[in-house]
Amino acid sequence: MVFSLTSDFQRGEFLYQTIPLTTLPSSVQESPSPRIFTCSSEKGSMDTHPPENNYSVSRPIYSHPTFGSENERQSQDGKTLTDRLRGCCGTGLVCSLQGLAYALLVSVAPVYGLYSAFFPILTYFFLGTSRHISVGPFPVTCLMVGSVVLTLAPDDSFLLPLNDTSVNGTGVDVEAREAQRIIVASTMTVLVGLFQVVMGLLQVGFLVRYLSDPLIGGFTTAAAFHVLISQIRIILSVPTSNHSGFFSVVYTLIDVFNNIDQTNVADLVAGLLTIVSVMAVKEINSKFQHRIPVPIPIEVIVTVVAAGVSYAVDLDSRYGASIVRSIPRGFSPPQIPDTDLFWRMLGSSFSTAVVGYAVAVSVAKVYATKHDYIIDGNQELIAFGVSNVFCGCFSSFVASTALSRTAVQESTGGKSQVAGVVSAVMVLIVITALGNLLEPLQKSVLAAIIVANLKGMFVQVVDVPILWRQNRADCLIWIVTCLASIVLGLDVGLLAGLVFEMGTVVFRTQFPVCSALGNIPGTDIYKNVKNYKNVAEVPGIKIFKCNSPIYFANIDYFKDQLKAAVGFDAVRVFRKQSKALKKIQKLVKKQELRAVENGAVSAISLGADNQGFESLQRVSELATGQAVPKIHIHSLVLDFSAVSFLDVVAAKSLRLVIKEFTRIGVNVYIAGCDDDIIRTLEALAFFDESVTKDLLFLSVHDAVLSIKLESVDGSAEDPSLKKRCKEPPLFTEEEDLIETYDNQHRAIRGLSN
Incomplete structure (x- = not known):
């Protein structure tokens, strides 16, 4: 018994049928190779049709052992459950250590950083749409919260009377200051969450698109510089005042250099060793990421070693090193935010909400693209908003995400937010059981971990020369945002960068690129006559193109460029x-x-x-017109294929331009208008008896052909001369065709009257 595969080409079917061996030709029955399949293009026929209608497919008959012996299986490197749990635990330890470190940026006790690494993960697990990001503290948002904390709860507000001065001579009520600062931080976190929830409900997630990549790059680089300066004083362990606002970086540097002689050598050595170790191992992780199954958790290793050395050598009492000291077990009770502070932090909270969301969505999109799934921007706003409101009620600060922490979670096999929950369990263990083991840890080690993780932000500086070569406007956005954020502070600097960015957009549309087009002979292609040698203008026809929307801000520039292109002023x-x-x-x-x-x-x-x-x-x-400016054209074609919108002022001014050219015998046509532009012109009452839809053409070539056909069919004369003969504009009444419809000019005339 053999199998025959037959195909019916007309019906597009392939059929398997069993053929008794006795029904086959004797040559087939006696075939020494019974493994061969013979296929025919019609049912029940074997080798009975012409060769062009037959085809054959042959292969050996395989059993599983035979197929396996000839085709070797690829090795599957799938991670086991134990490997994934181990990776999630590593991510949890990294989250814990970064939480401890980033608490220094907020100017609160390190334990609150652990809370910030735990609570946001729980709510994001239910509401978030990204499968890979690790939710928790982010240095930029922490620094923005810290600047508000230092503004609303400075040391000067907690000075003690002289008879109550503490032993260390600071004269500051530390307990009251710490309590007030965590109230300010948690209140701001709740307000940030409320802003994000409201924006998510209003579906305004698109607003983050106004934060372009150059703007974000300059802002985060400036934030990294702020973080570096704020952590230098901790690494050196020198006393400085807490500065915020304008020129805070300059004032902090002045304090550091003035007190540089008070540097604690133990803290400095520990900080430098930590920076070198962390950066070196991170380079190894990056270079050999395909060979190392799990990235080396250098932050965890350095922290454990530093805490052990500090405890063994007793750096606190023997060398005066600044250590964490107290990490209480368990959680603080939930507290209601101080709503009286809302009005004092509205602007900073809104900018922090936007920055935190922008960073989180950017990281989420990177991994969504890599793993081929979609995230919902508005749902992400709601998820982060609820997370911040929730964690703000538990003495935490603003949550976002960090690319380095997310990379660790993704590289260790985390494919869903279950990995985040497992890492949160690890943070929970640190909070409830392991926190006291980190009490001898030097603060300079935590500050050094922060500084070592800033490398990715500082590397963005190399983008500046690249941006300068690609687009100078984007390069200026990067530089202005960075400098403004460094000098004026992060919140004001972000606003300044955004205003400058919008200004570049307005500038580019206010002074658009306009050009005169010519035809490539023998084609319907029209290009800028200044860019190509073999492009020539059509005799008697001027083709003018504007590569921008036309609106109130650039209509005067449009008319000036049009005058320069045609070579005369129609009014004159x-x-x-x-x-x-x-x-x-x-x-x-x-x-x-x-x-x-x-x-x-x-x-x-x-x-x-x-x-x-x-x-x-x-x-x-x-x-005879010889003493007036000579007119070498009889037709003007406006190419509007690149015009995306018109406003009222532009439509009225354009209508005026058409009338100005028409009354001197130059016919005006508009080509390439989009349907939306035509509907806008209709809504603005652009068309009337003198300006009709007959001047609209689908393309420039259609307009040029129509003009040539009219001149051939009508007469051999110039179309402009024909129009002059019909109705010579000898003595028109005082028509104010130069009237400006700009609302600003109307207002000025009204005031003058």
Whole structure:
């Protein structure tokens, strides 16, 4: 018994059928290779049709052992459950250590950083749409919260009377200060969450698109610089005042250099060793990421070693090192935010909400693209908003995400937010059981971990020369945002960068690229005549293109560029023609000139002297248009294929331009208008008896062909001359065709009246 695969090409079917061996030809029955399949294009036939209608497919008959022996299986490197749990535990330890470190940026006790690494994960697990990001503290948002904390709870507000001065001589009520600072931080976190929830419910997640990549790059680089300066004083362990606002970086540096002689050597050595170790191992992780199954958790290793050395050597009492000291077990009770502080932190909270969301969504999109799934931006706003409101009620600060922490979670096999929950369990263990083991840890080690993780932000500086070569406007956005954020502070700097970015957009649309187009011979292609040698303008036709929307801010520039392209001012030409015609009318009344059929004039009496002849000749030249600016075109085509919108002022000004050219005999056409532009023109009452839809064409080439056909079919004369003969604009009444419809000009005229 053999199998035959038959195919019916007309029906598009392939059929398997069993054929008894006795029904086959004897040559097939006696075939020494019973493993061969023979296929025919019709059912029940074997080798009975012409070769072009038959085909054959042959392969060995495989059993599983035979197939396995000839085809080796690929090794599957799938991670086991134990491997994934181990990776999630590593991520949890990294979250714990970063939480402890980033608490220094907020100017609160380190334990609150652990809370911030735990609570946001729980709510994001239920509401978030990203499968890979690790939710928790982010240095930029922590620093923004810290600046508000230092502004609303400075040391000067907690000074003690002289008789109550503490042993260390600071004269500051530390407990009251710490309590007030965590209230400020948690209140701001709740307000940030409320802003994010409201924006998510209003579906305004698109607003983050106004934060361009150059703006974000400059802002985060400036934030990294702020973080670096704030952590230098902790690494050196020198006393400084807490500065915030304008020039805070400068004031902090001045304090550091003034007190540099008070540097604690133990803290400095520990900080430098930590920075070198962390950065070196991170480079190894990056270079050998395909060979190392799990990234080396260098932060965890350094922290454990540093805490052990500090405890063994007793760095606190022997060398005066600044250590964490107290990490209480368990959680603080939930507390209601101080709503009286809302009005004092509205602006900073909104900017922090936008920055935190922008960073989180950017990281989420990177991994969503890598793993081929979609995130919902508005749902992410709600998820982070609820997370911040929730964690703000438990003495935490603003949550976002960090690319380094997310990379650790993804590289260790985390494919869903279950990995985040497992890492949260690890943070919970640290909070409830392991926190006291970190009490001997030096703060300079935590500060050094923060500094070592800033490398990715500082590397963005290399983008500046690249941006300068690619787009100088984007490069200026990067530089201005970075400098403004460094000098003026992060919140004001972000606003300044955003305003400058919007200014570049307005500038680029206010001064658009306009060009005169010419035709490539033998084609329907029109290109800028200045860019190509073999492009020539169509005789008698000027084609003008504007590569920008036309609106109130650039309509005057549009008209100036149009005048430069055509080579004359239509209003000036009309005025000179009117003056010449008025002079001719006076001469006609004096019977010194007479009209002839071609529309010109001739002299009736020349007088006896040459001066009279010269005078009449000069007037005759005016009458024939020789003394006015020469018009070399009879048609003007406006290419609007790149115009995306028009406003009221632009439509009225454009209508005025058409009338100005028409009255001097130049026909105006508009080509390439989108349907939306046409609907806008209709809504703005652009068309009337003098400006009709007949001037609209689908393409520039259609307009040019129509103009040529009209000149051929109508007469051999110039179309502009034909129009002048029909209705010569000799003496129009005082038409104010130069009237400006700009609302600002109307307001000025109203005030003057």
